[in-house]
Amino acid sequence: MAESKRADVIGLPLDRIDGRLKVTGRATYAFEYATQGSVAYGVIVSAAIGKGRILRIDTRDAQHAPRVLLVLTKDNAPPQTPWGPVDLPDRFARAEPALDTDEVLYFGFPVAFVVAETFEQATAAAAMVRIQYDPMPGDYDLHAAGPSAENPGRIDGNGPADSAVGDFESAFASAPVQIDAHYTTPHQHQAPMEPHATMAAWEGEMLTVHTSAQLTTSPQEGLARTFNTPKENVRIITRYVGGGFGSKLPYYVDATLAAIGARTLGRPVKVAMTRPQVFYTTTHRTASEQHVRLGADRDGRLTAYGQEALVHCARFDLFTEPVCDAARRLYAAPNRLTRHRRAKLDLPRSDSMRAPGEAIGLLGLECAMDELAEALDLDPVELRLRNDTSSDPEQDRPFASRHLAEALREGAARFGWNKRVAKPASVRDRRWLVGLGVASAIRGDILQSATARARLENDGKITIELAMTDIGTGSYTILTQIAADTMELPVDRVTVRLGDTRFPPTAGSGGSFGAATSGSAVLAACRKLKAGLASGMTESLGSVTPADLDEAYSHAGFGAHFAEVCVDRDTGEVRVRRMLGVFAAGRILNAKTARSQMIGGMTWGIGSALLEENHVDSRFGSFINQDLANYHVAVNADVGAMEVVFLDEADPHGGPLGSKGVGELGICGAGAAIMNAIHNATGARIRDFPATPDKLLATLETLDP
Amino acid sequence: MKPFRYERANGVAAACAAAAAPGARFIAGGTNLIDLMKLQIETPELLVDIGLLPLADIIESTAEGGLRIGAGVTNSGLAADMRVRRLYPLLSQAILAGASTQLRNKATTGGNLLQRTRCPYFYDTTKPCNKRAPGSGCAALHGINRMNAVMGVSDDCIAAHPSDMAVAMTALDARLETVAPDGAIRAIPIDALYRAPGNTPHIETVLAPGELIRSVLLPPPPQGRQVYRKVRDRASFAFALVSVAVVAEREGDRVRAARVAFGSLSYKPWRSAEAEASLEGASATRTSFDAAGIAALKNARGYGHNDFKIPLARRTLRATLADAVGV
Structure with missing residues (x-):
C-alpha cells in the first residue's frame, strides 16, 4: 500500500510560535538582558544644532554627578575606524564610530556619552554636559536644494538612476490625452515600538552584543570593522525585535557606545535611544518630489510614460530611494522615461523604510493613473487592465508570474466596484461624502544568501539554527512549518533558533526577502538531513543564493488595492471605511502571518495617505515632530474593515519555495487607492501627501449647500 | 530627568x-x-x-442642583459618572475625545486644567521658547505652527491650550474652588483661570504659589442640547485642530440661546460672547451659524501653517450648531 502524502504544513494558519511569549512578557528584548547591579546604563547626548563644529565640551559637572561611571566625548573616546567606507557593497556593515569628530553632521548627531549606575542617573548627568558650538549654515530643504541635485548614477537595489525606452518627449507631446502632474511626499519615520537598543559585554577579546536589529552578519562585520578586530570576535544576539521597518537594517552608535562603555568599565553596558533620538539619530524615509507625465491614446493605451523623482540623502551618504522602480515594471508603454535626482542635505541619513521606492513612488504614479482615467472618462480598473503586460517592459524578459489583471478583476468583483459613481462628489451619506478608489500593487521580489543548520537531536526532535531575525513578521513560525513539512514531523517536534551569529549566516530580514531566503535554506538543510537519515546523518547545512532565482525571468509580487473612504463635508476629516487587498504573492507560507503582514502594510497605506509626515524647520535643521503624539501613525480607530485575499499563485520559477515576499507588498499602492477614493468622494486632487483636513477645505467650500 | x-x-x-x-x-x-x-x-x-488627599476623588451633587467635582477625580471616572452623562453630556463627550483610555485612567480633573501646551518648540529644549525659557524668543511665530493658536495670543507666544475637558467646562460656566497656603478659599470662573500670554507667557494662570485647585463646581445644567465636536488628523489619540463645545436651545425655527466655546484656538478655551450674541434669537439656519462663526473669528489671526484653523473653526461651529438644534 502506497504511503499517502501527509497534508502540507506549509501554508497553514499556524499561530505564532513566539506569540505566547510576547504577550506574556517573557520574550527577552535587547534592553532586557542582564540584571541590575552588574550592568551600567549609558545615555547618548545629542547635538543641539543642525550643522557646525564643537568648540568645547565641559563635562566637569556630569563627571561629578551621582554615581556617574564614565563620560565620553571626542576628547577621550578611544580610536575607531572612520565611518564607512561609504561605497561598501553592504552599507549596513560599514564602520559606525562614535565621538570621533568635532563636526556636527546633523541635528541630533551623537556628541557625548554618559554611563552611570542607573538609567536615571545617566540621564540626569547627560543633561549636565555643556557644549559650545560654532554653528554653520546648512541645507535642509529638499525643494530649495532641487536645482543642485545630482544624478546618483545608481539607486537603491543597484538599478540605474535613469531609464529610457523609445522617445518619451515626442510621444508625450503628441499624445491625445496627457497628464502632467507634480506630487510631493513628506519625510516619514519607521517609528518602531521598540527603540534602538543594545547591551554589550566583553569577555577578553570577545564582544557580545544584544541588540535590536534586522540583520546579524552585517552589524557583526560592521562592529568588527569599527573596532578593528576579527569578526569572529563579535557576536550579535537579536532574538526578538519590536519592529524595524527598515530602520534596524543599519546598526547605530547605541551598539558602538555600549561596546566602548563595556570595554572601558569592564562590565556590561546598556544603551537605548530615547524616542526623540529614534526620530533624529536613526534613519528616515526621504521626502520626495515626483513629476509624473502620462500620455495615452483615446482608448487608454499608454504611449508615453514618465516618472521623475527628487529625493535627498545625508550629505555624507549615498542612499537614493528608488522612487521610480515600480513604474519601470508596472505598465506597458512604448515610450518610457524614469529619472532619479538626489540632493544632499545636512539631515540625518535617509534609508530604507517599508518598501523603499514603491511605497512612495506608487503614490504619485497610481494617483496619476487615476487622473488619466478621469481625463479619458474610462474606468480606473479598465485603464490598468489595458496597460497590463506579461513581460518586463524595460528588461526584455517575461515575468515569472504576474497576476495583476486577476487581482484587479477579483478585487473589483468582491468590492462592489461596479457601484462606484464615476462623477466625483456624487455619493452622500448624512454628513459624509463617500468615494471609492483603486490602485495597483507591485513589489520586486529578490532572493539573498543564507545558510541553515538542521540537527536531529537524541530525542528525535529537530533543531534548526540560522542567523536570521524575526522582526515581528513570523519568521520563527514559518521556518518551523517549512522544517516540519520537509521532515514530515509535527510542528512541536521542531525548534527554530534565530538571531545569533554563532548560527550559520543569513541576509536577515529586509526587502521582503527574509521568508523566501531563510526558508529556502531551511528547506535545503532539511531535505539533505532527511535524505541522509538512513545513512546515519544527524546534522546538515543547506544554503541558498540569489542565483537560485531564475534570471531569465523578472520577479515581482502583484496586487490590487480597493478603498472606500468618507470625508466629513464640513471638516475635511477622512475616514477609511473599508479596504480590500487582493494579492498574488506566490506560495503563501502561513495564511495567518501573511494576512497580518498585508493588513500591516495596508494600515501603513492609511498612514501615508492621511497621517504620516515630519517637517524640518530649516532655521534649525531639525525635525519638528519628535514623539509619537505628534508623528501620527494610524491607530485602531483609523482602520476600517480590512479584507485580504490571496490569489492561488504557483510560481514555478520563484525559487526553491515558490514564495514571494509579503512584508512590503501590502503598502505598495494602498495610499494611492485611498487618495483616489478621496477624489471620488470630493473631487479634490491632493497631490501633496498626506491628505490632512486643511488641504480639503477649499474643495469643501465649493460643495457647501 | x-x-x-x-x-x-x-x-x-x-x-x-x-x-x-x-x-x-x-x-x-x-x-x-x-x-x-x-x-x-x-x-x-x-x-x-x-x-x-481626602475627598479629592469624589463627585457630589450641590444644593443648587449642580455638581462638585473633586480635583483628583480621574478623567475616566468623570466621563463615566452617570450624573455627568445625563446632565452634562458635553463634558463626558469632551473628555472621551481626549488622550487614550490609559491616560484618562490616570489623568485627573485638576491636572487636565493645568496641562501645558503641546507646541513642538516648547517641547524641544534646544529651541527658543518664551514660555519655557523667558526672553529666548518664540520659535513658533515664524516656524511650523500648524497646531498653534489664532486668537488672543501675542508675538511672544502663540501656544494653544490642548485640553478638551476644559473647553466643555468653559461652555458650562464651571468655577474652580481653590485653597491658598494661608487657608483662604476662593472661587475662580474657569475663563479667568488662564492668563493671556502678553509678554509673560511663562505665567499661565492666576493661581498663586501653593494655591491648589480643590474642586470644580458645575452650575445646574443649561437648557438646550449639548454637543462637543473635535476635529483632528487621526480618529483617536490626537490633539484637536479645532474643537467646538455648543449648548443650544431651539424655539420654533429660531435659536433661543446658545453657548459657544472653541478649543485649540487660543491659550485658553475660547468662549465666544460674539458668537453667542449673534445666535440669540437668530434663525436656525446654516447662514446664521456661519454668521456666528464669522463674528467669533473676527479678530483671529493665522501665522501661516495654522491659517486653516480660521475657516475650519467656522465650518465646525456651523456643523455643530446644526447638529445641536437639528437643522
Missing part, C-alpha cells in the same frame, strides 16, 4: 504649604508633568503628591 524630592501630602493645608516653596510642584496623575520632567522642560525640586 533631574533628581527631585517627593512628598505625599496628608492634608490640604500641608500640601499647599509644601508646594508654596520655590521649585515645588503638585503632582496628581503625572501624565503631563512626568513627560515634561523627563525632557527637563520642567525641573521641580520637590513634588507634592496630592493623589491621596
Whole structure:
C-alpha cells in the first residue's frame, strides 16, 4: 500500500510560535538582558544644532554627578575606524564610530556619552554636559536644494538612476490625452515600538552584543570593522525585535557606545535611544518630489510614460530611494522615461523604510493613473487592465508570474466596484461624502544568501539554527512549518533558533526577502538531513543564493488595492471605511502571518495617505515632530474593515519555495487607492501627501449647500 | 530627568504649604508633568503628591442642583459618572475625545486644567521658547505652527491650550474652588483661570504659589442640547485642530440661546460672547451659524501653517450648531 502524502504544513494558519511569549512578557528584548547591579546604563547626548563644529565640551559637572561611571566625548573616546567606507557593497556593515569628530553632521548627531549606575542617573548627568558650538549654515530643504541635485548614477537595489525606452518627449507631446502632474511626499519615520537598543559585554577579546536589529552578519562585520578586530570576535544576539521597518537594517552608535562603555568599565553596558533620538539619530524615509507625465491614446493605451523623482540623502551618504522602480515594471508603454535626482542635505541619513521606492513612488504614479482615467472618462480598473503586460517592459524578459489583471478583476468583483459613481462628489451619506478608489500593487521580489543548520537531536526532535531575525513578521513560525513539512514531523517536534551569529549566516530580514531566503535554506538543510537519515546523518547545512532565482525571468509580487473612504463635508476629516487587498504573492507560507503582514502594510497605506509626515524647520535643521503624539501613525480607530485575499499563485520559477515576499507588498499602492477614493468622494486632487483636513477645505467650500 | 524630592501630602493645608516653596510642584496623575520632567522642560525640586488627599476623588451633587467635582477625580471616572452623562453630556463627550483610555485612567480633573501646551518648540529644549525659557524668543511665530493658536495670543507666544475637558467646562460656566497656603478659599470662573500670554507667557494662570485647585463646581445644567465636536488628523489619540463645545436651545425655527466655546484656538478655551450674541434669537439656519462663526473669528489671526484653523473653526461651529438644534 502506497504511503499517502501527509497534508502540507506549509501554508497553514499556524499561530505564532513566539506569540505566547510576547504577550506574556517573557520574550527577552535587547534592553532586557542582564540584571541590575552588574550592568551600567549609558545615555547618548545629542547635538543641539543642525550643522557646525564643537568648540568645547565641559563635562566637569556630569563627571561629578551621582554615581556617574564614565563620560565620553571626542576628547577621550578611544580610536575607531572612520565611518564607512561609504561605497561598501553592504552599507549596513560599514564602520559606525562614535565621538570621533568635532563636526556636527546633523541635528541630533551623537556628541557625548554618559554611563552611570542607573538609567536615571545617566540621564540626569547627560543633561549636565555643556557644549559650545560654532554653528554653520546648512541645507535642509529638499525643494530649495532641487536645482543642485545630482544624478546618483545608481539607486537603491543597484538599478540605474535613469531609464529610457523609445522617445518619451515626442510621444508625450503628441499624445491625445496627457497628464502632467507634480506630487510631493513628506519625510516619514519607521517609528518602531521598540527603540534602538543594545547591551554589550566583553569577555577578553570577545564582544557580545544584544541588540535590536534586522540583520546579524552585517552589524557583526560592521562592529568588527569599527573596532578593528576579527569578526569572529563579535557576536550579535537579536532574538526578538519590536519592529524595524527598515530602520534596524543599519546598526547605530547605541551598539558602538555600549561596546566602548563595556570595554572601558569592564562590565556590561546598556544603551537605548530615547524616542526623540529614534526620530533624529536613526534613519528616515526621504521626502520626495515626483513629476509624473502620462500620455495615452483615446482608448487608454499608454504611449508615453514618465516618472521623475527628487529625493535627498545625508550629505555624507549615498542612499537614493528608488522612487521610480515600480513604474519601470508596472505598465506597458512604448515610450518610457524614469529619472532619479538626489540632493544632499545636512539631515540625518535617509534609508530604507517599508518598501523603499514603491511605497512612495506608487503614490504619485497610481494617483496619476487615476487622473488619466478621469481625463479619458474610462474606468480606473479598465485603464490598468489595458496597460497590463506579461513581460518586463524595460528588461526584455517575461515575468515569472504576474497576476495583476486577476487581482484587479477579483478585487473589483468582491468590492462592489461596479457601484462606484464615476462623477466625483456624487455619493452622500448624512454628513459624509463617500468615494471609492483603486490602485495597483507591485513589489520586486529578490532572493539573498543564507545558510541553515538542521540537527536531529537524541530525542528525535529537530533543531534548526540560522542567523536570521524575526522582526515581528513570523519568521520563527514559518521556518518551523517549512522544517516540519520537509521532515514530515509535527510542528512541536521542531525548534527554530534565530538571531545569533554563532548560527550559520543569513541576509536577515529586509526587502521582503527574509521568508523566501531563510526558508529556502531551511528547506535545503532539511531535505539533505532527511535524505541522509538512513545513512546515519544527524546534522546538515543547506544554503541558498540569489542565483537560485531564475534570471531569465523578472520577479515581482502583484496586487490590487480597493478603498472606500468618507470625508466629513464640513471638516475635511477622512475616514477609511473599508479596504480590500487582493494579492498574488506566490506560495503563501502561513495564511495567518501573511494576512497580518498585508493588513500591516495596508494600515501603513492609511498612514501615508492621511497621517504620516515630519517637517524640518530649516532655521534649525531639525525635525519638528519628535514623539509619537505628534508623528501620527494610524491607530485602531483609523482602520476600517480590512479584507485580504490571496490569489492561488504557483510560481514555478520563484525559487526553491515558490514564495514571494509579503512584508512590503501590502503598502505598495494602498495610499494611492485611498487618495483616489478621496477624489471620488470630493473631487479634490491632493497631490501633496498626506491628505490632512486643511488641504480639503477649499474643495469643501465649493460643495457647501 | 533631574533628581527631585517627593512628598505625599496628608492634608490640604500641608500640601499647599509644601508646594508654596520655590521649585515645588503638585503632582496628581503625572501624565503631563512626568513627560515634561523627563525632557527637563520642567525641573521641580520637590513634588507634592496630592493623589491621596481626602475627598479629592469624589463627585457630589450641590444644593443648587449642580455638581462638585473633586480635583483628583480621574478623567475616566468623570466621563463615566452617570450624573455627568445625563446632565452634562458635553463634558463626558469632551473628555472621551481626549488622550487614550490609559491616560484618562490616570489623568485627573485638576491636572487636565493645568496641562501645558503641546507646541513642538516648547517641547524641544534646544529651541527658543518664551514660555519655557523667558526672553529666548518664540520659535513658533515664524516656524511650523500648524497646531498653534489664532486668537488672543501675542508675538511672544502663540501656544494653544490642548485640553478638551476644559473647553466643555468653559461652555458650562464651571468655577474652580481653590485653597491658598494661608487657608483662604476662593472661587475662580474657569475663563479667568488662564492668563493671556502678553509678554509673560511663562505665567499661565492666576493661581498663586501653593494655591491648589480643590474642586470644580458645575452650575445646574443649561437648557438646550449639548454637543462637543473635535476635529483632528487621526480618529483617536490626537490633539484637536479645532474643537467646538455648543449648548443650544431651539424655539420654533429660531435659536433661543446658545453657548459657544472653541478649543485649540487660543491659550485658553475660547468662549465666544460674539458668537453667542449673534445666535440669540437668530434663525436656525446654516447662514446664521456661519454668521456666528464669522463674528467669533473676527479678530483671529493665522501665522501661516495654522491659517486653516480660521475657516475650519467656522465650518465646525456651523456643523455643530446644526447638529445641536437639528437643522
